[in-house]
Amino acid sequence: MRNIKLVLEYDGTNYHGWQSQLGSGMSTIQDTLEQALSALTHETIKTYSSGRTDAGVHALGHVANFKTESSIPPEAWAPALNHLLPKDIRVLISEEVPGDFHARFSALGKFYSYRILNRRAPSALYRGYSWHVDLRLNLNNMRLAAASFVGKHDFSAFRGSGCTAKTPVRTIRIVVIKKSGDFIEVGIEADAFLQYMARNIAGTLVEVGLGRFSPDEVKRMLTSRDRTTAGRTAPPQGLCLVKVYYPK
Numbered sequence: 437m438r439n440i441k442l443v444l445e446y447d448g449t450n451y452h453g454w455q456s457q458l459g460s461g462m463s464t465i466q467d468t469l470e471q472a473l474s475a476l477t478h479e480t481i482k483t484y485s486s487g488r489t490d491a492g493v494h495a496l497g498h499v500a501n502f503k504t505e506s507s508i509p510p511e512a513w514a515p516a517l518n519h520l521l522p523k524d525i526r527v528l529i530s531e532e533v534p535g536d537f538h539a540r541f542s543a544l545g546k547f548y549s550y551r552i553l554n555r556r557a558p559s560a561l562y563r564g565y566s567w568h569v570d571l572r573l574n575l576n577n578m579r580l581a582a583a584s585f586v587g588k589h590d591f592s593a594f595r596g597s598g599c600t601a602k603t604p605v606r607t608i609r610i611v612v613i614k615k616s617g618d619f620i621e622v623g624i625e626a627d628a629f630l631q632y633m634a635r636n637i638a639g640t641l642v643e644v645g646l647g648r649f650s651p652d653e654v655k656r657m658l659t660s661r662d663r664t665t666a667g668r669t670a671p672p673q674g675l676c677l678v679k680v681y682y683p684k
Contacts, residue, residue, distance in 0.1 A: 438532055439501055440501060440513055440531070443527070444495060444497075465498075469517075476520065484538055487540060487677075490632070494676040494677070496679070513527065545609065546679065548634040550634065550635070551566040551674045551676070554569050554572065575613060578613055578645045582613055582641060583611070593662055594658075597663065600631075609627070611624050638670040649667060
């Protein structure tokens with residue numbers, strides 16, 4: 437049995453997230469990919485993901501792996517799958533990996549980027565790839581608040597109510613906020629993320645930027661471990677999974 441790793445890019449607009457939701461009637465990235473894999477191999481293929489993405493969230497470097505008895509060469513999976521997949525899902529890299537590789541459990545960390553369009557007028561082109569905030573954001577306050585997230589913390593105040601993670605403790609390695617023209621990018625690298633964690637952090641930082649919270653209040657949110665103390669959940673279309681890190 438061979439183990440194949442895939443790196444995927446996708447536009448999540450038309451999908452109800454990564455994970456298969458049998459019986460829901462909703463299209464997911466996982467279902468769409470597994471259908472294409474089964475068509476190629478004539479096997480029942482189950483994929484293992486680096487993590488779940490929410491409905492409407494995008495990816496530049498989502499990682500998945502699967503086991504197969506097919507003799508298709510490692511590098512041939514990407515073009516073969518791209519021939520079968522819809523145009524909003526693309527396989528960038530396909531390679532054979534050791535049998536014990538698991539897209540989720542072998543991962544050392546992830547990097548997410550959240551994009552905000554900060555201007556008065558909404559965008560015709562980027563409405564599906566950013567959160568439009570029409571009031572000016574205070575970047576200095578956002579950066580001061582972002583520093584509070586760095587390190588090992590209990591992120592209970594920033595997890596979704598349906599999160600099933602065994603522990604709310606995560607380590608954020610870096611939060612970087614950059615501005616380019618009318619766009620503000622919030623980049624977050626962590627060892628792992630809780631459900632809605634990246635979007636809840638982005639939403640809270642925006643509220644700091646709007647003056648609804650002070651930077652110091654973010655520290656109290658973390659120590660409170662209470663979701664009701666933190667800011668809103670940012671909408672999904674601004675979020676993108678950029679990279680998943682693995683041992684070299």
